[in-house]
Amino acid sequence: MNLNATFISGRTVNQGCNLENKTSKAYFDAAAYCEMNSGDASSLGVEPGNNVKVTTDHGSVVVPMAICDGNPDGLVFIPMGPWANAVVDPDTKGCGMPGFKGIPAVVEPTDEKAPTMPELMARLK
């Protein structure tokens, strides 16, 4: 089954620690995951570390799932970075700022692999 969610992105300590280390595994671990609460995770039937596919009107991305029980039902979070960027809204709403938060999204379990940073970027060339 799928989860209809609201997507947001944002900073984390680990994403910050690896801002100058973005080719590393550590950066992948810090920025390539999708957080949701336990209830949403079990309704999706996924365990931490299982991959999920997050899809919005603007794109989709596969990342591992992680639990954050601070999230209300239906709120999913990916740290700021190339993985989040695959699904954010590029429209600047007349004020220069793309939509990094509050985007309607669908999350589903997947067997697809999460792309590495260079793989993600290669799609854009």
Added chain:
Amino acid sequence: MQTVTLVPKEQFKISVEAETITPDNFAGKSADEIGAVVAYEGNAPRPLSELFEISVDGSADAADDVKIEINGNVNRVKRIGEAMTAGLIMINGDVDMRCGAKMKGGTITIKGNADSWVGQEMTGGEINVQGDASYYVGAGYRGEACGMRGGKITVFGNANDFVGEHMCGGEIVIKGNAGIMPGVSNKGGKIVIGGDTDMPGSEMTKGTIIVKGKVKDMMPVYQKEGIESVDGEEFTKYVGDVVVDGVGELFVK
């Protein structure tokens, strides 16, 4: 009557700034003279003759006798009709940002869509957008107290967010839906939205907003006044924004 026809020679990619395309500026000029008028493609000055096929039919002594017809897409040509005082511009296609900014008189008709800031800070005249308009229809420049002060803008399709931001006078009609916060911080004028919108009238001190479709998020700062009829249709009338001691009138179905 002088009719000036411009046909873009290509689909511009880098935006062209052409505040020089106005009836005031073209009145009495020959095709060659108009061709020598300069616009900017990015940082590069370009005579209009390099950008457009230009033909002129008839002649005029003043702007009010000039019609400019643009045949083709100018969705990368900004500031067309800026500060025009009279005459007619007919755009048979889409147009880029700030079309009709600071317009004082005359008419601009856009057959296609208008990008953001159509009619920015206009004080008079009329703009008709037959397609959709993007953000900030009839709004102001950053930090200015007033957006539109007079004249009329009609959008036959939909408009994006911030319609009539800081509006101080004039009228905006959106036949379709409008994005969030139409009439935000307005101090006068009238906005009519045929379709749906969200959060209308925040910080409205004076002015009128009529929403004929649905409002999903009402601002929590309006005093409900009861049912009132406007042009034969019944609306719930609200007054506010109370936070700014506003006496703006908001009519919602």
Added chain:
Amino acid sequence: MIIKDVLCPFCGCLCDDLAVEVENNKVVDVKHACKIGASKIMGHDRIKAPMMRDDKNGEFREVSYDEAINESAKILANSKRPLLYGWASGVCEMMKKGVLLNEEVGGIIDNTASVCHGPSALGVHEKGLPTGTLGQFANRSDLVVFWGCNPVQAHPRHMSRYSVFNKGFFTAKGRKSRKVVVFDVRKTDTAEMADEYVQVNPGEDYLVISALRAVVADKADVVPDSVGGVPKEKLVELGEAMKGAKYGMVYFGMGLTQSRGKYKNIDNAVSLITELNAHGKHSILPMRGHYNVTGFGQVCAWETGFANAVDMSRGIPYYNPGETCSNDLLMREEIDAAMVIAGDAGAHFPAQSIARMGKVPVIQVDPFHNPTTEMANIVIPTKVSGVELEGTAYRMDAVSLRMRKLVDVDFPSDEEVLDKIIAKIREIKGASS
């Protein structure tokens, strides 16, 4: 050797109390810093030499600085609409050169604020910004609100140095001197440490702020039973608590600038603070990200009159976010060249924007390999400011401080690279005119 009073070149806290141990020109230990700051100063693998490639999918080849600089100058000099993006991870001295370069090439200069606190500046245009320096808040604030920001993750020492746990002149009991309230769409780590957590529906902050303004103005009667997911009685309680504060402080982040309404959220929050000043003292401060993103706004404002997103194509500075910010331009596909310097567009722009950057020549000036490198044609490595280079940075509260140099390296500074590019561009343009 231990170098004291070192400034941290990571976030807008610009902590200036670090002690860094340097042995044989290598940083071996960083004391007092947070995990992120320590990680930054300890350093990471870096780009060793300038690189170029003709095809973005091709391999890079190492080139000399002169070759990379000359090629960059050629691209920029021949561009009709170049974008110069980044700037926040550099010192003010290089930013001044950036503004000059933008004049030379008639391009657009935009810094990372356009995907961060750019909307805050738009809010300031509407209403101003009642604020102060961090020490003022540390010494006085008895009510601290974090709205749409999460300092535990993004500004790890903020709460201990400036806002929550520290003791000040009028806040001698530290944490106990203050009530801490968090407004957010999810219960963050910061919310866990707060006295009160107020959950707001995503995208409905603006409505909640308006409702609070109504409460503060004694006009709660018009407020409906629930606004933005917050019950009216809670809003009344919070509004009254704010009115009762001696020194109320609101720190806000991307939760306001990036969600629905964007700058209007800031506009509205500033009004709330302004109105609260009729009751007690209240201030508001954006939680700026990069250690010197604030500095770019300052430099760009005094140089051009505008804090960011300045289009110089007509020889006169023009500013209009929505029209002149990086993502506006990229989504319209109207730039024909880009320089990304001291910022990482590749990692922090929407994929569609980056795809459009992929279609034009991209020059990267940065010490580190990152997603922008993947999209670049020319890569010019430089010194790490604040570690290998001294210079000026502005803390999130616009207090400027001088960054220290900790170690010596052979890389050129951003400023030196910019100087050379400008000289070369003048040569090219001089020859053609």
Added chain:
Amino acid sequence: MSEMRIKNATVYDPINGINGDLMDIAVKDGKIVDSVGGSAQTIDAGGRLVYPGGVDAHTHIAGSKVNVGRIMRPDDSRLNNKPRTKVTRPRTGYTVPNVYSMGYGYAEMGYTTAFEAAVPILKARHTHEELEEIPILDKAGLTLFGSNWMVMDAIREDDLDRLAAYVAWGLLASRGWGIKIVNPGGGEAWGFGKNVSGLDDPVPNFEVTPRQIVRQLAEANEKLNLPHSIHLHCNNLGKPGNYETTLATFDVCKDIKSKRDRQSLHVTHVQFNAWGGNHWGDIESKSEPIADYLNKNDFLTIDMGQLVFGSATTMTADGPVQYANARLLKARWSNGDVELEDSSGVTPLEYHPQSYIHGIMWAIGLELALLTKDPWKVLMTTDHPNGGPYVNYPMVMTMLMSKKRREKEMEKIAELTFDRTSIAGIDRELDWYDIAIKTRAAHAKVQGIIELGKGHLGVGADADIAIYDIKPDETDATVEFDKVEAAFRHAAYTIKGGEIVVKDGEITATPKGRTYWVKATAPADGHERMMEDLKMKFKKYYSVNMANYMVQDEYVEHPYVFETGYQ
């Protein structure tokens, strides 16, 4: 060796008593000399008006407040724009110009020196970054001390030597020129949203009064033998009835003696502090008692703070007055509290001639200048950009010179203004010599920079020279004010340090100017006690470490260090 001769100059150089003499001026290596050789570059002034380069003793041209104004006001930065040229950088802004326009604008009017009038020490680095970027002008900053915790603690503990030592240290830390006091004590009170109501209202939590702050800082100023006196923005600025506070404040310093040939108190932008009445409804001019006081006493000077109708951006360390303004006018409001030191606020506003309040303010500035007999006692300023932008100085100059010009302005001003002011009945018209005093000579004297070669054209002085396209002996300024204003707006030549920087009103060169600052020695034991206090305050209350606080040499690339101190 660069040499220049300006011949046939009609020179007004009040410091050297030259009153319209037709003479030549010789310049060598940036200084005025007796004579130069035949090969010197020669400018024929043709009998035109020649003044020393203008000096502005009180303006807000650099630092955080100005930048707050710029960032808040893109609507202002879109005004007055000029593209870059081969010589100049692009220019933007009217009330808050960018740094380039700031320097070019002054130079175009024949000004060569300006004093930034409010520098919080913690933000002084920023001020100097901007000052360095302002082309052409020599400049200096006045350092804020009036609500500073170190100052108030030393005063409460009655330790004048420690206070003097802190002032010396603060000037060094900020690379400042003198002591600025804004709404003494009010900045601290504003830390909790309060204000002080007058000279004897104690500052909350610090138990010192504004009177004590003014008095003790004035004493410390003389103890350190500083080149400038204390520079004071009085309490209750912007409030009807405030003239009483102003007069009482004058008295506080009446018996302070200076070893230098200057005032012992400078009170700034007095227009904003010479208001009678009890509220906005009955506000009236009280310029007469103020001018009367100035006419009877020689220990103090003031500046006008003249109002100019149109757009202004008010900016001051007087935080509470700015909040009051913003609320009254429903205007944008930026506040800027500075920990342990002061407050500040920035609010844009528009002065309307049809508002009698603004009309009265307009009248008061001119009345102060015209009712005070000695032209040396009242400097011409607009408190840029509080009363209006400095680019309007030429207009203010003509208002001082021509009753007809004033009458022309009065035609557009609200009637009620003239029931509450005396401006309509004032006949006095200043002459070319008076204007030279009011726009350069007196500014240099008040700031103590005559000995640095500023504000005059004596041998050894800086070759800062303004040549205006007007012949004093053929021009009746009382009638031909439009011509005079045009001439003052665009100097025929502005020469800065011997270099032509403006020709025919256009910028021709953009050399970097100097920054003056004062290095003062303090009483040694006072210094010791001060350092102990300071270290404690940095440890406990400042958000920056002491080691990172002081302005480093890198930020003052063109310094001129004036050494003085306790003897």
